[in-house]
Amino acid sequence: MKSPHHVFYYEDILSLKNLILVLLLISFFRTFGQEYPPNISVNSIDWEQYDVPQTLPNYMEPFIDPITNNEVTRISDENIFGCDCSKLRHRYAKNQAWNANGTLIMTSGSPSKILDGSTYEVLYESNTKALWSNTEPDYTYDAAANSTFVKKNIITNQTIVLHTFSNYSSISVGNNEGNLSNDDKYVALIGTSGSQKTIIVYDIENDQIIATKPLGTVNIDWVSMSQTGNYVVMSGYSDGSGPNQGIKAYDKFLNNEVHLYNGRPHGDIGFDTLGNEVFVGYQGINGYSLSYARLDNGAKQGLFPYSGATGDKGLWGGHISTRNLERPGWAYVSDQGHPTDINRYEATREIFAIKLDDSQTIERFAKHHTNININNGYNHQAHAVPNRDGSKVLFASNWDNPGLKSNSYPVMWVVTAPQNANEPSVNAGPDQTICLGESATITATGADSYVWDTVPVQTTASITVTPDVTTTYTVTGTDTGGNISTDSITVFVTPLPIANAGDDASICDGETITLTASGGTSYEWSTGQTTQSISVSPNSDTTYSVIVTQNNCQDSDEILVTVNPSPNANAGPNVTINEGENTTLTASGGDTYLWNTGETTASIIVSPIIDTQYTVTAFQNGCEDTDSVIVFVNAAVNANAGEDQTICEGESTQLTATGGSTYLW
Numbered sequence: 001m002k003s004p005h006h007v008f009y010y011e012d013i014l015s016l017k018n019l020i021l022v023l024l025l026i027s028f029f030r031t032f033g034q035e036y037p038p039n040i041s042v043n044s045i046d047w048e049q050y051d052v053p054q055t056l057p058n059y060m061e062p063f064i065d066p067i068t069n070n071e072v073t074r075i076s077d078e079n080i081f082g083c084d085c086s087k088l089r090h091r092y093a094k095n096q097a098w099n100a101n102g103t104l105i106m107t108s109g110s111p112s113k114i115l116d117g118s119t120y121e122v123l124y125e126s127n128t129k130a131l132w133s134n135t136e137p138d139y140t141y142d143a144a145a146n147s148t149f150v151k152k153n154i155i156t157n158q159t160i161v162l163h164t165f166s167n168y169s170s171i172s173v174g175n176n177e178g179n180l181s182n183d184d185k186y187v188a189l190i191g192t193s194g195s196q197k198t199i200i201v202y203d204i205e206n207d208q209i210i211a212t213k214p215l216g217t218v219n220i221d222w223v224s225m226s227q228t229g230n231y232v233v234m235s236g237y238s239d240g241s242g243p244n245q246g247i248k249a250y251d252k253f254l255n256n257e258v259h260l261y262n263g264r265p266h267g268d269i270g271f272d273t274l275g276n277e278v279f280v281g282y283q284g285i286n287g288y289s290l291s292y293a294r295l296d297n298g299a300k301q302g303l304f305p306y307s308g309a310t311g312d313k314g315l316w317g318g319h320i321s322t323r324n325l326e327r328p329g330w331a332y333v334s335d336q337g338h339p340t341d342i343n344r345y346e347a348t349r350e351i352f353a354i355k356l357d358d359s360q361t362i363e364r365f366a367k368h369h370t371n372i373n374i375n376n377g378y379n380h381q382a383h384a385v386p387n388r389d390g391s392k393v394l395f396a397s398n399w400d401n402p403g404l405k406s407n408s409y410p411v412m413w414v415v416t417a418p419q420n421a422n423e424p425s426v427n428a429g430p431d432q433t434i435c436l437g438e439s440a441t442i443t444a445t446g447a448d449s450y451v452w453d454t455v456p457v458q459t460t461a462s463i464t465v466t467p468d469v470t471t472t473y474t475v476t477g478t479d480t481g482g483n484i485s486t487d488s489i490t491v492f493v494t495p496l497p498i499a500n501a502g503d504d505a506s507i508c509d510g511e512t513i514t515l516t517a518s519g520g521t522s523y524e525w526s527t528g529q530t531t532q533s534i535s536v537s538p539n540s541d542t543t544y545s546v547i548v549t550q551n552n553c554q555d556s557d558e559i560l561v562t563v564n565p566s567p568n569a570n571a572g573p574n575v576t577i578n579e580g581e582n583t584t585l586t587a588s589g590g591d592t593y594l595w596n597t598g599e600t601t602a603s604i605i606v607s608p609i610i611d612t613q614y615t616v617t618a619f620q621n622g623c624e625d626t627d628s629v630i631v632f633v634n635a636a637v638n639a640n641a642g643e644d645q646t647i648c649e650g651e652s653t654q655l656t657a658t659g660g661s662t663y664l665w
Contacts, residue, residue, distance in 0.1 A: 053400060088412065110127060147165040167191070171192070174189065211255075221236065273356055324386040327386075433491075494553050515561075525545070570587060
């Protein structure tokens, strides 16, 4: 999947940290297919005598800076823009002028001019908000009327009210010097209610105020979120180490205060080369013109050393920008130079990038040539701000030109290091889909060497990954000439279905049971059947397994069917009794019994008056069997020997009995 623009959207702190580490590694070469000025040690530079330029370059006619050999272009003009007004320049060093994908530039003013981000042609005017979105190219953010925080589409002019801070009469984005976190999730605001001030941390994504810090009537300088959104940095109302003084850092819940500086130098919030979030500022450490302090513990590192001797007096002062979000580990500096003794300090009226470590490495971009020793001097400050990959720098300047110095506002310029058009075209391959727990092999092509943004970093063309969640991997390819290109691939992770074969079951010998699986869209049983439900009649304990499939991912489960032997019920032999008699019937073969008479003992006594069949059900292990016994009843005999008779001696008579079938006289 080719990325149309080299823009990263940070989803979480871990992925952001991994990305930072990779970007820092890449920056030892070149970043995102861009070329940068050569790395130079601060101590190796013999800062040349500064000379005021003699001519004003024409609008939109690029020229070469004679000191750095970089290309500079004037991109605004009073006649073309139709005014001597603030829209001739950009806003501030800490305010990114390029939109999220680098296709547009926004000037100051209301309405602002919108310029093409590459050709610098004026496209249109728009009533933008002050801050570009870091993730959506057409959107801007800012505080607005009625204590609202809004998001505006500069193409459709649609304004979305994200939150109304009804407890405050007004709000500002850190006194107009704050920035959003890189993922557009968090912003630090200052709320005003009467004379009372409060710092507010607002979670844009979840529309939730997550922290507040009352300041009382103190008017602090500014407040801003850090780039990860993990920290809030505040510049206090005065120098010092006391409450609300100097520069301080807090976590995003405004706890765990860390005092960074007693002074309140110009500066910005970025990353050092180890991925730590830092505040980079002028001064701060004796013997250094620039330094940075870690936001988590306040540890400081000097950047631009000086001894104070002639020719080694360091920098005079200016502004710092770390809006190079896609090139962490560097800060961009626009030093002003002394307003009257122009060659007293080093790097007079110069724009350079400085590496945020202990190497004292800089990259020289250009001289900005603006002279602020005039009326409206503040409006004429350079305020250099890099684009998002740090390969271009936009700045304001009057070029020390008499005509421009008399205006209320200077004009804008862009300096670009020479670019190599023969960069490689790395391809990370098509997106892949795997099931949770599986691995994917992804292979990059199109370059000579590769760096993947995995942790730890991998440097082979092919890597094997086993993500637990859907993950985007970025590879940076380098050719033999040191040219860089990047591409990304997303490995989509499909959750496994949860197979359920049902609860274990018991049946009696000879019975049938229906098994029903769930959790997927297709099923395959160990019997070979592929229906969700199957009927089985095992004759012994049997385990059945089922494979459940959903979205091409599988899970399995088992069910045990226990077969209990059935009892062998025996009600005993048939019995014959005479009418009026009783008999005992005794069943066997089970643990418990149920006769059709309702009796539940093994033996029962019966006295039928006619032939009767008795049925018994024998139970054992939840199974049952039935047997029957017949009790035959003989009818009662009514013997009759006939009437009494009288005979004479010597005579005979016949006696006849009735009432039976056999007779015994």
